[in-house]
Amino acid sequence: MNVRNKGLMLAVGLGIMLNPLNSSMISVAISRLQQVYQLNFTAVSWIILSFYIASAVAQPVMGKCSDLFGRRKIFLMGLVIVFVSSMLAPWSPSFSWLIVFRIVQSIGTSMMVAVGMAIVRMNVTEKQASALSTLAIFLSGAAAIGPFIGGVLIHWWDWQSIFFVNIPFVMASFWFAWKTIPKDEQSPSISGHMSIRQWLALIDxxxxxxxxxxxxxxxxxxxxxxxxxxxxxxxxxxxxxxxxxxxxxxxxxxxAATPFIPLRTFASYPEMTWVNVQYMLVNILFYALFFGVPTYLKQVRHLNEVHTGMSMLALGLCSVIIAPIAGRWIDRSGSRPALIVSASLMTFGSILIVVMNETSPIFIIIVALALFGISNGLNAVGMQAALFKSTPKEMIGVASGIFNTSRYLGTILSSLLIGIVMGDTFNVTGFQMLGIILTVLAASLIIMSIRREAGLVSPEQVSK
CATH class of the missing domain: 4.10.860 (DNA Excision Repair, Uvrb; Chain A)
Structure with missing residues (x-):
């Protein structure tokens, strides 16, 4: 990889990490925001849910815009929006205004995630799986250390600091992006003398x-x-x-003549649809554990915040460590073997949750977290590589946006699943039931991965 591509990877990595960093840092600020704004937990939890919902909507929209108006422009614009929202959010006069700035921040970070992968797809032509593994390190690493960073910042500088911390990352990403991301070619669909009605029709x-x-x-x-x-x-x-x-x-x-989401194209490339379905299931599994285990450890096993956080590190660290190994493996063997192994590891991890009880060693749940962490590292690279192999180049932007929407839908559904299974109080029986459901979902992923066609459509065939 040449110097320019390394700079491009750094620009994209620093930009896309802002989404998982901000979605995970805020989790440790909930209790503080309850005190500041005098709200109950249900009301203040919308600071998290609004971010996920806005991201789920914004990513395919920004992917569509990037296909039409240029990926470099959308990426740089996203950085500017995050800069402005991060500067204004700490001065919110009310919780409603904080939600507004949080949604704006989500849109800005979504602009970078939606087009970041597409920028790499178009400009890094060799060993793409290895390049994707580098981006996976940024994504997984930010999600893994987000709660720790947020906790330290809030402890020393209060909740406003979790917004200000974005500024140096935004500035560094903007500088590298300005220098290394190539300028976009004008889309043949765009004319310099288009009316507002024509613009609206073009973007659908x-x-x-x-x-x-x-x-x-x-x-x-x-x-x-x-x-x-x-x-x-x-x-x-x-x-x-x-x-x-x-x-x-x-x-x-x-x-529609120029559909926002080309459903007919998805029908022509069924592999692309299956990748999104699998990615949503993967994230239901991962985030059910990510959100469920900390509450289980604190409410059922009575661990303090420090020991809970140390236990959860197994999830994030294994994701970060396995990502570069996954990249090299997928470059050689394709995504299918890695996805089969990933689904198998999640099945074993889910079974460990089923056999847990009040007296089981905490080590067992750490092993389950490690298995899910390894599978997350494999999925982060394998799913994206599968998407690239099955997507026409002309719609890679919107496809990346829909792909990330699948992730957020999985995240939201995991929260719903925990609420339905657990109710108001965590207990061992509910946690075991959650494990049974996750085992069934993970086993279905094994079947889906095995039954996928051994050879995905090649990039040359897709681009025709």
């Missing part, structure tokens, strides 16, 4: 609106049911609006 504004309404209303309805524990007229109304918007969106996309 109606499709984006219907997609946003469908996703937001369905998620809010599900999350509201999970938090209140009952189904009201409001929940039914919200869910109904979401389902209607989803049907309208599908019908519109099948007829």
């Amino acid at each position: 504004a109606p499709g984006i609106l219907m997609f946003t309404v469908a996703l937001v209303t369905l998620l809010i309805g599900l999350l509201s049911v999970n938090s209140t524990g009952d189904i009201s007229t409001w929940h039914l109304l919200t869910g109904g609006i979401g389902l209607i918007a989803l049907v309208m969106f599908i019908r519109h996309e099948l007829k």
